[in-house]
Amino acid sequence: MTGFGHGRQVRTRPDASERPLSEAYDTALLDLDGVVYYAGGSAIAHAVDALGAARAGGMHLAYVTNNALRPPGVVAEHLTELGVPTGPADVITSAQAVARLIADEVPAGSRILLIGGEGLRVALRERGLVPVESLDDDPVAVVQGYGGPELPWGRFAEAAYAIGRGLPWYASNTDLTIPSARGIGPGNGAAVEVVRIATGAEPKVAGKPLPPMHRETVLRTGARRPLVVGDRLDTDIEGAFNGEVDSLLVFTGVTDVRRLLAAVPEHRPTYVAADLRGLLTPQPGVSETAAGPHTGFACGGWTGFVRGGALGVETDGDGSVAGLDPMDGVRALCAAAWSYAGEGSCDLDPGKALARLGLN
Template identity: 75%
Template sequence: MSQPSRTRPEGSAQALMTAYDTALLDLDGVVYAGGEAIGYAVGSLLAARSAGMRLAYVTNNALRPPDAVAEHISELGVATEAADVINSAQAVARLISEQLPAGSRVLVIGGEGLRVALRERGLEPVESAEDDPAAVVQGYGGPELPWGRFAEACYAIARGVPWFASNTDLTIPGARGIAPGNGAAVEVVRIATGAEPQVAGKPLPPMHRETILRTGAVRPLVVGDRLDTDIEGAFNGGVDSLLVLTGVTDAALLLAAPPEHRPTYVDADLRGMLTGQPEVTEASGGFRCGGWTASARGGELTLDGAGDGSPLDGLRALCAAAWTHAGDGVCGLDAGKALSRLGL
């Protein structure tokens, strides 16, 4: 059940790591970027787990199987089991298994994570359109995925077999910046075939269902860096979310977020799980958080005050002003001066 439109970030007197039983953490842009741990991530995860919060890693990246991802997180300093990792490969494999008989052949365009997930569901991965597949599944295959793999997908889809995609994220954050994601590769096949895939990953229901089935979370908190996958997925699932500003989303995108992309909480990084969250209150015709008061006037978002308020408090106040002004739409007011004051 979806949440109603949010007009401001919420506050929490209780630390998030004790207010929620399970953190459903995205990986790329949240825990690591380009394989290296993001600042404060390891310490924050260890502290949250010590406080009794279960850590589950929920990623749209279908490249690696859960045991490889768990090993990587463990090497970063947070001991992790394969059962703690839920990926879009598992979600799409379940979706396929519900539509095809056991033992069906599935043409894989992607990495080992897809093959492992398909076998787990009793399906047989194959590599060529000539292997008589009953379906095609496409997931992120890394930067070295050969162009010919897209051709194999097109040949099979042209014969009328159903096409599935683990996710449609257009980009993926890495150590050197933002790179093309699986969604960009899906567009290649879509343009060539005119077909439409069934998609399983965030923000769509199959991924949320897979996550809840595997974790048993009762009061989960989605933690992510993307509005269009992590936060929208939480919105669609009717659960709370924490946006961290360590990946794809910047302050300007956050202020322009439509209702389904507005997080419950906003923080700089995973340290936000370890603390409460400040309240945003109405004040002086605008919204106040910390030492800042934000309002929408004269065709722009304005910011007054400062005091001891942190830039994040100013951003939270600006979110309230922008989202309230936008209602169920998108705020188009100029926020450049206000964000410059915050250094964002």
């Protein structure tokens, strides 16, 4: 580790855990899309069984999503149908986080101009606020959350009129895209940009990776030693970094190994795993070793190194990869790439190394 602003340390390799993560942490704060289920709603391979085993071992499971469209009860019902028994209290959304943020800053019972869907409406009412549809209803603030693909264009105009009159503006999150069964579509961040262009204003944002979402999650779960589990570097992992808690990145969603190797410090997870089965196993450590005339980083029979302007990986002994876990090779490569990059982003070519791991 080396120095990083405000006393933080730059992560130069994934951490080790002698105990399974489900035993080392009391609560898993799990993202949904790309971690538990696919955009179409079906469960990701191994997710149901892994979560069941973690729960049976005493780990509290909570589901944390930036999607403000669906109320927690609807999300919980979907998870239960997939085979992951879940109650509404176990689901935390950016709608809840932004509703608490607003409630802390306006009088109780205030009217709030709602630009979004049912999840945001439910969250406002939970905090004693009154959602309204028009500037003519005398709101004291504007809140914007994802309202689905059918949200009328006129809703953005209504937000712009209100903000133009000086009303404070809040956004559940600013994710530019959202996955769906048909592909990647524009998310709430794209809709926020429409209003931003029209008004020149900036909203107060609650969702991952910002602190209000982490605060909401901890308040609702009571977690004492949480582990953030996600597939996105810029929301899940950065959110864990901002909240100063540990994180596990899984490769079942949007992040691939190439992006991970190039991660800046705030996007470097504590642990990495292929999928949610990583919750149930110890995490092997990475140690410095010699790789020819250079320093290497060893993990599980693999050694990662920087040589000739590229990232490389090799195996012990006769060079066979039989019986070796490619994820150990990824951990070794992360140590090589992050140590080389320091406080920046590694720009070295990992192509041959990924091919060696069978991950190209």
